[in-house]
Amino acid sequence: GAGVSQTPSNKVTEKGKYVELRCDPISGHTALYWYRQSLGQGPEFLIYFQGTGAADDSGLPNDRFFAVRPEGSVSTLKIQRTERGDSAVYLCASSPGANNEQFFGPGTRLTVL
Amino acid sequence: GIQVEQSPPDLILQEGANSTLRCNFSDSVNNLQWFHQNPWGQLINLFYIPSGTKQNGRLSATTVATERYSSLYISSSQTTDSGVYFCAVVDNNDMRFGAGTRLTVKP
Known part of the structure:
Protein backbone atom coordinates (compact mmCIF):
# COMPACT_ATOMS: atom_id res chain seq x y z
CA GLY A 1 0.00 0.00 0.00
CA ALA A 2 1.10 3.53 -0.73
CA GLY A 3 -0.58 5.20 2.22
CA VAL A 4 0.45 5.91 5.80
CA SER A 5 0.22 2.83 7.98
CA GLN A 6 0.04 2.57 11.75
CA THR A 7 0.43 -0.36 14.09
CA PRO A 8 -1.16 -1.66 16.16
CA SER A 9 -4.67 -0.64 15.18
CA ASN A 10 -5.81 -1.18 18.75
CA LYS A 11 -3.88 -1.28 22.00
CA VAL A 12 -5.29 -2.01 25.43
CA THR A 13 -2.99 -1.53 28.37
CA GLU A 14 -3.12 -1.07 32.10
CA LYS A 15 -2.49 2.15 33.96
CA GLY A 16 1.22 2.64 34.59
CA LYS A 17 2.43 0.52 31.67
CA TYR A 18 4.67 1.62 28.79
CA VAL A 19 3.42 1.60 25.18
CA GLU A 20 4.92 2.16 21.75
CA LEU A 21 2.92 3.16 18.70
CA ARG A 22 4.42 2.88 15.22
CA CYS A 23 3.93 4.94 12.08
CA ASP A 24 5.14 4.15 8.56
CA PRO A 25 4.86 7.28 6.42
CA ILE A 26 4.40 7.48 2.68
CA SER A 27 7.69 6.66 0.99
CA GLY A 28 9.72 9.79 0.30
CA HIS A 29 7.78 12.05 2.64
CA THR A 30 10.22 14.02 4.77
CA ALA A 31 7.69 15.49 7.17
CA LEU A 32 5.89 13.36 9.76
CA TYR A 33 3.32 14.43 12.33
CA TRP A 34 1.64 12.85 15.35
CA TYR A 35 -1.82 13.89 16.55
CA ARG A 36 -4.18 12.73 19.27
CA GLN A 37 -7.95 12.63 18.87
CA SER A 38 -10.31 12.30 21.81
CA LEU A 39 -13.92 11.29 21.38
CA GLY A 40 -16.04 13.99 19.78
CA GLN A 41 -13.13 16.34 19.13
CA GLY A 42 -10.82 17.22 16.28
CA PRO A 43 -7.26 15.90 16.24
CA GLU A 44 -4.71 17.81 18.32
CA PHE A 45 -1.10 18.27 17.26
CA LEU A 46 1.58 16.50 19.29
CA ILE A 47 4.90 16.60 17.41
CA TYR A 48 6.38 17.29 13.97
CA PHE A 49 9.50 15.71 12.44
CA GLN A 50 11.42 17.06 9.49
CA GLY A 51 13.74 14.22 8.56
CA THR A 52 15.19 12.65 11.69
CA GLY A 53 14.80 15.61 13.98
CA ALA A 54 11.83 16.77 15.99
CA LEU A 91 -3.01 9.58 14.39
CA CYS A 92 0.08 9.88 12.25
CA ALA A 93 0.36 11.97 9.08
CA SER A 94 3.08 12.57 6.53
CA SER A 95 3.70 15.14 3.84
CA PRO A 96 6.32 15.77 1.13
CA GLY A 97 7.66 18.68 3.16
CA ALA A 98 6.67 21.36 5.62
CA ASN A 99 3.41 23.17 4.83
CA ASN A 100 2.44 20.65 2.16
CA GLU A 101 -0.70 18.56 2.06
CA GLN A 102 -0.80 16.04 4.92
CA PHE A 103 -2.00 12.47 4.54
CA PHE A 104 -3.23 10.55 7.56
CA GLY A 105 -2.95 6.96 8.66
CA PRO A 106 -5.86 4.96 10.11
CA GLY A 107 -4.79 5.62 13.68
CA THR A 108 -4.09 3.53 16.77
CA ARG A 109 -6.88 3.38 19.33
CA LEU A 110 -5.24 3.33 22.77
CA THR A 111 -7.28 2.29 25.79
CA VAL A 112 -5.74 2.57 29.23
CA LEU A 113 -7.64 0.58 31.85
CA GLY B 1 -2.47 30.09 18.36
CA ILE B 2 -4.94 30.17 15.54
CA GLN B 3 -8.57 29.48 16.37
CA VAL B 4 -10.61 27.46 13.89
CA GLU B 5 -14.38 27.55 14.05
CA GLN B 6 -16.67 25.36 12.00
CA SER B 7 -20.37 25.72 11.46
CA PRO B 8 -22.85 24.24 11.76
CA PRO B 9 -21.79 21.67 14.36
CA ASP B 10 -24.48 19.26 13.19
CA LEU B 11 -26.37 18.98 9.94
CA ILE B 12 -29.10 16.56 8.91
CA LEU B 13 -30.08 16.33 5.24
CA GLN B 14 -32.32 14.29 3.05
CA GLU B 15 -30.54 12.46 0.27
CA GLY B 16 -30.23 14.69 -2.78
CA ALA B 17 -30.06 17.97 -0.86
CA ASN B 18 -27.20 20.46 -1.10
CA SER B 19 -25.25 21.92 1.80
CA THR B 20 -22.53 24.40 2.64
CA LEU B 21 -20.11 23.93 5.54
CA ARG B 22 -18.20 26.91 6.83
CA CYS B 23 -14.75 27.30 8.38
CA ASN B 24 -13.52 30.56 9.91
CA PHE B 25 -10.00 31.06 11.20
CA SER B 26 -8.50 33.81 13.29
CA ASP B 27 -5.22 34.57 11.49
CA SER B 28 -3.40 34.11 8.20
CA VAL B 29 -2.44 30.52 7.42
CA ASN B 30 0.08 28.67 5.29
CA ASN B 31 -2.34 26.06 4.10
CA LEU B 32 -5.84 24.74 4.67
CA GLN B 33 -7.26 21.28 4.20
CA TRP B 34 -10.74 19.76 4.32
CA PHE B 35 -11.14 16.19 5.52
CA HIS B 36 -13.99 13.71 5.78
CA GLN B 37 -13.70 11.35 8.74
CA ASN B 38 -15.60 8.20 7.94
CA PRO B 39 -17.38 6.04 10.54
CA TRP B 40 -14.22 3.94 10.93
CA GLY B 41 -12.20 7.00 11.90
CA GLN B 42 -10.11 7.36 8.77
CA LEU B 43 -9.41 10.95 7.74
CA ILE B 44 -9.89 11.22 4.01
CA ASN B 45 -8.38 14.17 2.17
CA LEU B 46 -10.97 16.20 0.32
CA PHE B 47 -9.16 19.41 -0.60
CA TYR B 48 -5.82 21.09 -0.06
CA ILE B 49 -6.87 24.67 -0.62
CA PRO B 50 -4.86 27.56 0.85
CA SER B 51 -6.73 29.90 -1.50
CA GLY B 52 -9.06 29.89 -4.47
CA THR B 53 -11.68 27.39 -5.57
CA LYS B 54 -11.43 23.70 -6.37
CA GLN B 55 -13.98 21.14 -7.46
CA ASN B 56 -13.99 17.37 -7.28
CA GLY B 57 -17.18 15.73 -8.47
CA ARG B 58 -20.08 16.73 -6.23
CA LEU B 59 -17.79 18.57 -3.84
CA SER B 60 -16.25 21.99 -4.18
CA ALA B 61 -14.32 24.25 -1.83
CA THR B 62 -13.45 27.91 -1.73
CA THR B 63 -10.93 29.65 0.51
CA VAL B 64 -10.78 33.43 0.79
CA ALA B 65 -7.59 33.88 2.74
CA THR B 66 -7.92 37.65 3.08
CA GLU B 67 -11.30 37.18 4.76
CA ARG B 68 -10.11 34.18 6.78
CA TYR B 69 -12.74 31.68 5.80
CA SER B 70 -13.26 28.59 3.71
CA SER B 71 -16.44 26.87 2.56
CA LEU B 72 -17.12 23.30 1.53
CA TYR B 73 -20.10 22.76 -0.76
CA ILE B 74 -21.71 19.34 -1.13
CA SER B 75 -24.24 18.92 -3.91
CA SER B 76 -26.77 16.11 -4.37
CA SER B 77 -25.79 14.54 -1.05
CA GLN B 78 -25.70 10.76 -0.67
CA THR B 79 -25.92 8.59 2.44
CA THR B 80 -22.23 7.77 2.01
CA ASP B 81 -21.44 11.44 2.60
CA SER B 82 -22.37 10.98 6.26
CA GLY B 83 -19.61 11.49 8.77
CA VAL B 84 -17.64 14.34 10.28
CA TYR B 85 -16.09 17.03 8.11
CA PHE B 86 -13.02 18.78 9.46
CA CYS B 87 -11.36 21.96 8.37
CA ALA B 88 -7.69 22.23 9.38
CA VAL B 89 -5.17 25.02 9.00
CA VAL B 90 -1.40 25.08 9.38
CA ASP B 91 -0.09 27.55 11.94
CA ASN B 92 3.70 27.47 11.72
CA ASN B 93 4.40 23.74 11.76
CA ASP B 94 1.33 22.24 13.34
CA MET B 95 -2.09 21.63 11.87
CA ARG B 96 -5.00 22.93 13.92
CA PHE B 97 -8.41 21.39 13.45
CA GLY B 98 -11.84 22.78 13.96
CA ALA B 99 -14.36 20.83 16.04
CA GLY B 100 -15.95 19.49 12.87
CA THR B 101 -19.39 19.37 11.31
CA ARG B 102 -21.26 16.10 11.80
CA LEU B 103 -23.29 15.43 8.67
CA THR B 104 -26.08 12.87 8.56
CA VAL B 105 -27.68 12.17 5.19
CA LYS B 106 -30.95 10.28 5.44
CA PRO B 107 -32.24 8.08 2.63
Missing part, protein backbone atom coordinates in the same frame (compact mmCIF):
# COMPACT_ATOMS: atom_id res chain seq x y z
CA ALA A 55 11.29 20.25 14.56
CA ASP A 56 8.38 21.06 16.87
CA ASP A 57 7.36 19.05 19.95
CA SER A 58 5.28 21.80 21.52
CA GLY A 59 2.13 19.68 21.50
CA LEU A 60 3.45 16.86 23.67
CA PRO A 61 1.37 17.09 26.86
CA ASN A 62 4.15 16.17 29.32
CA ASP A 63 7.45 14.35 29.63
CA ARG A 64 5.80 10.93 29.66
CA PHE A 65 5.41 11.32 25.90
CA PHE A 66 8.36 10.95 23.56
CA ALA A 67 8.76 10.24 19.85
CA VAL A 68 11.65 9.23 17.64
CA ARG A 69 12.35 8.91 13.93
CA PRO A 70 15.93 7.62 13.85
CA GLU A 71 16.29 7.03 10.10
CA GLY A 72 13.95 9.69 8.82
CA SER A 73 11.21 7.25 7.87
CA VAL A 74 9.40 5.13 10.48
CA SER A 75 8.47 6.91 13.70
CA THR A 76 7.60 5.56 17.13
CA LEU A 77 5.53 7.40 19.71
CA LYS A 78 6.39 6.25 23.22
CA ILE A 79 4.22 6.78 26.28
CA GLN A 80 5.56 5.99 29.73
CA ARG A 81 3.51 5.34 32.88
CA THR A 82 0.25 5.49 30.96
CA GLU A 83 -2.76 7.12 32.57
CA ARG A 84 -6.45 6.64 31.86
CA GLY A 85 -6.54 10.14 30.38
CA ASP A 86 -4.13 9.01 27.66
CA SER A 87 -6.91 6.93 26.11
CA ALA A 88 -7.53 8.31 22.62
CA VAL A 89 -6.90 7.63 18.96
CA TYR A 90 -3.33 8.48 18.00
